[in-house]
Amino acid sequence: MTPQIQRLTDILQEDVKCILHNRVVRRGKFLIFNLKKLNLVLTFLTPKNQNKTYEVPYPYDIVKTKEGLMLDYRLRTLALGNEDKLQLLEELGESDSRFFDTTLNINVNS
DSSP, X not given: OOHHHHHHHTTTTOEEEEEETTEEEEEEEEEEEEEETTEEEEXXXXXXXXXXXXXXXXXXXXXXXXXXXXXXXXXHHHTTTOHHHHHHHHHTOOOSOTTTTOEEEEEEOO
16 A cells, blocks of 8 residues: 555544545545555545445545645656746646546545
């Protein structure tokens, strides 16, 4: 298990909110996660006592923040600070994915 994936285990069983583009896309108790090909499958127990999954692409990095975790899909992270690589990635054009060049924040409710 990579150190980035290990960070997900640190917030298991916590009440969390997943925020994408400043919008809450999933909330509940973070129960478990699985790897499914190139995706992470996150499972939550919702406030209505239902198990719901949220499948997201495997991020370029997972960073610990003061609020919880940030799953990083930014091109800058993929390019590892190399401006030439970043420019090449940007020239390839935009993707239809809602995770393109953004972050997904998983905030732990205090």
